[in-house]
Amino acid sequence: MSSMQTLTTPLVKENPVTLHVLGICSALAITNSLTSSLIMSVALTTVLIISNAAISAVRQYLPSSVRLLVQITIIASAVTVIDQFLSAFMPEAARTLSVYISLIVTNCIVLGRAEACAMKNGVGTSILDALGNGMGYSLILIIVATIRELLGNGTLMGYRLFELAHEGGWFQENALFLLAPSAFFIIGFLVWGVRIWKPEQKEKPDFEPISLPHGEERR
Amino acid sequence: MNKDSPRNALFAVLITALVCSSLVSAAVVVLRPIQLNNQMLDRSRNIMQLTGLLPGGQAVEDDEMLELYKSLDRRIIDIDTADFENEMDPGTFSKRRALTDPELSVAIPPDLDQASLGRRTRFAPVYMVWKENTLDRVILPVRGSGMWSMLYGYIALEPDLSTISGMTFYEQNETPGLGDQITHDHWLEQWQGRRIYDDSGSPRFRVSEGVVAPGSASAEFEVDALTGATVTGNAVTGLMHYWFGPHGYQDFLLALREQAPERPAQTSP
Numbered sequence: 001m002s003s004m005q006t007l008t009t010p011l012v013k014e015n016p017v018t019l020h021v022l023g024i025c026s027a028l029a030i031t032n033s034l035t036s037s038l039i040m041s042v043a044l045t046t047v048l049i050i051s052n053a054a055i056s057a058v059r060q061y062l063p064s065s066v067r068l069l070v071q072i073t074i075i076a077s078a079v080t081v082i083d084q085f086l087s088a089f090m091p092e093a094a095r096t097l098s099v100y101i102s103l104i105v106t107n108c109i110v111l112g113r114a115e116a117c118a119m120k121n122g123v124g125t126s127i128l129d130a131l132g133n134g135m136g137y138s139l140i141l142i143i144v145a146t147i148r149e150l151l152g153n154g155t156l157m158g159y160r161l162f163e164l165a166h167e168g169g170w171f172q173e174n175a176l177f178l179l180a181p182s183a184f185f186i187i188g189f190l191v192w193g194v195r196i197w198k199p200e201q202k203e204k205p206d207f208e209p210i211s212l213p214h215g216e217e218r219r
Numbered sequence: 220m221n222k223d224s225p226r227n228a229l230f231a232v233l234i235t236a237l238v239c240s241s242l243v244s245a246a247v248v249v250l251r252p253i254q255l256n257n258q259m260l261d262r263s264r265n266i267m268q269l270t271g272l273l274p275g276g277q278a279v280e281d282d283e284m285l286e287l288y289k290s291l292d293r294r295i296i297d298i299d300t301a302d303f304e305n306e307m308d309p310g311t312f313s314k315r316r317a318l319t320d321p322e323l324s325v326a327i328p329p330d331l332d333q334a335s336l337g338r339r340t341r342f343a344p345v346y347m348v349w350k351e352n353t354l355d356r357v358i359l360p361v362r363g364s365g366m367w368s369m370l371y372g373y374i375a376l377e378p379d380l381s382t383i384s385g386m387t388f389y390e391q392n393e394t395p396g397l398g399d400q401i402t403h404d405h406w407l408e409q410w411q412g413r414r415i416y417d418d419s420g421s422p423r424f425r426v427s428e429g430v431v432a433p434g435s436a437s438a439e440f441e442v443d444a445l446t447g448a449t450v451t452g453n454a455v456t457g458l459m460h461y462w463f464g465p466h467g468y469q470d471f472l473l474a475l476r477e478q479a480p481e482r483p484a485q486t487s488p
Contacts, residue, residue, distance in 0.1 A: 029396075063228040066270065070235045081246040088253040098395045201371035 001031050006128045010136035012198070017140040018191045019201055022108040027141055028183040034157045037145035038138075039093045040100065047104050048113060049127055050078040056118040056126035071114045072105070079104045109112025109137055144186045152177030192198050227372050258390075263288040265389040268374035270348045292347040292483055299325070301470035302340055303480070314340055314360065327466060334363030334454070334461040342484050343468075354378050359474070360470055363458025366450040368392030370401070370458065376415075380472045383424075386410040398451035409442040415463050420473075422463040426452040 006078070016022045026044070030036045054074050055062075062070055083101045087094040094101065113133050118126040134163065149155055154162035154171045163169020176182050195201045221227065259282055267273050267288055279287075296302065317323035317340040324340045335393040346358035358375045371390040377381060386407050393399045400406055409431075417440065418421040427441040445452045461467050 061222070061231060063231055065223060066232050067229045070231060073235050073239050075241050080243050084246045084250045084254075088250040088257065089326045091254075091257040098399065100395070 003125070003128050006125060007132040009136075010129070010132040010135075011139060012194060014138065015136045015194070016109045016112070016133050016169070017137055017187065018218060020112070021191075022111075022112055023137055026100055026107060027137075027144060027187060028102065028180045031141055031145040031183050032148050032152060032178045033096070034142070034145045034149050036093065036096050037141040038157075039086075039090070039097060041138030041141050043086070043101055044104055044107060044109070044137055045131065047075065047078045047082055047129040048134045048163045049109055051075045051110055052113055052118040052126040052130035053123055054078075055114045056121060056123045057117050059194070062119075067119070068111075071111060075110050075114070076105045109133060140187070140190065143190065144183055148177045148182055150184055152182070248348050250358045260285070262389045265387040266291075266346060266358060268375055269373055269385040269387060270346065271283065271355060271375075271384070286427050292349060293343050294345055294347065296345050296471055297342055298339070298471060299341055301474045307342065309344055312342065312344055314343070317342060327461075328446070331464065331466045332461065332478055333457040333464070335457070336363065336461070339466075347480065348375075352482050354479060354482075355386055356434065359462070360460050361462045363461065365391060365453050366398050366448070366452040367394070370454060371452075371459075374410075376472075381414050381416040383413050383415065394448065397447040400445045400448060401451060401455060406443065406445065412439075413442060414439050415459065422458050422460050422469070424463070425456040 010016060014020070017024065017027060023044075030040050031198075051071070051074050055071055058070070079102060082104075084095070086097070087103060108191060113126075113130060117129040121129070146156065149157075150161065151174050152159060154164050154169075154173050162171035162173075167173045224229065253468075254343045264284055267279075267284055267441065270291065273279050273284065283307055295304045295307045295309050295312055297304045317421055318338060323342065324338045326338050343360055345360075346356075346357065347354060349447040356375045357378075357380065358373050360371070360373055362369055362481075364370070368391055370388055370393070371433045372386060372388040374383060374387075375385040388401050388407075391401065395399065413424060415422055415424040423440045425441055427437075427444050430443050433440050463469055
């Protein structure tokens with residue numbers, strides 16, 4: 001795979017959220033505002049790059065019996081450092097995102113890419129792969145957050161675009177979009193859309209439905 | 220040498236732990252002063268918002284805000300004697316340090332400890348806000364155990380020393396999305412105008428079990444419940460009952476009502 005492909009494949013073709021259905025927890029939790037989604041995207045991409053690069057660099061010395069242990073230690077350290085940076089330089093954002101930054105440790109995309117890519121490839125490829133997957137995740141987050149913040153609040157990044165009905169405007173906001181379940185629907189529709197566009201992503205059914213011979217009643 | 224030998228595995232783990240922990244510690248140590256400064260700014264801004272002295276409608280720069288904060292009339296009170304303590308320097312008094320000092324703190328009788336604190340400091344910093352030469356607001360610190368964390372807040376009272384003019388929580392670690400609603404403006408705004416003491420003089424303010432029915436007998440003493448955060452809501456009720464009860468500020472507020480304090484001679488223009 002060329003390096004350009006490594007970078008672009010995770011955007012749609014192998015998107016970590018819509019194809020692998022990873023990182024859903026944070027995609028539900030913080031996408032009610034575009035600002036927090038952007039900060040989260042940058043934080044996750046940074047963690048992904050650091051962890052992929054570090055794990056790829058030490059992969060040849062890692063005994064396979066303790067590799068997960070070492071991987072998760074590296075990931076957790078990267079996340080803690082990012083968390084500390086955020087609370088020092090962006091205290092407002094750190095407050096809004098609260099635990100979700102520390103929860104990047106449990107984001108399956110990070111450990112998933114470490115196992116699937118960084119353990120098998122060189123540092124350069126691993127960094128590109130991390131960047132690609134980070135962007136794939138960010139893309140979904142930005143789409144979901146744009147829909148949620150606009151329909152739920154009439155704002156984008158805090159700027160008012162739609163005047164609210166109870167403040168004399170025309171827009172009736174839908175509070176459901178500010179709650180986590182709405183992200184489920186939106187991600188569901190996104191997965192559906194992507195699979196119509198790229199039918200090869202459709203999974204084979206786990207079971208063939210039992211076809212009954214004609215005329216026989218099912219008991 | 221065999222990469223997968225137990226000795227090598229141990230070695231790899233040790234090296235990782237060592238390198239990672241030094242990186243994390245370095246980040247924490249280097250960034251700590253900046254974080255503490257942020258906390259201080261945030262706390263001062265919370266207090267300034269309660270004073271009502273910040274110009275509304277526009278963002279106030281940190282420096283300007285700090286300047287206003289420093290010009291506040293800040294005093295130390297002795298909670299047990301219900302009087303001002305003039306010996307101590309309000310600028311250097313630290314509640315958290317005083318709490319671990321047996322000289323400066325007292326145990327709370329278990330039957331009065333509605334906020335599950337165990338101990339409290341004997342002294343507390345209060346802020347007096349003046350308009351011309353009359354007292355406009357009094358700001359008092361409160362704290363109490365929540366669901367997971369200690370809740371730290373400030374409450375501002377009107378000159379009648381019972382009506383709430385504002386409330387803020389500047390430090391808490393409750394469940395995101397549930398308990399942390401106590402920091403949301405639209406909930407805190409409800410506190411405005413609510414009363415703490417009923418006509419008999421005992422604290423009655425509480426977080427309701429549902430939505431407060433307007434016009435009901437207790438409406439002026441209650442704010443709406445927090446969805447999915449009953450424990451945090453009850454903790455807020457508890458801390459209000461403790462801090463405005465007989466072991467808290469009740470005596471001080473009574474004394475203050477009896478004898479209004481004088482505005483200190485102004486040092487800054």
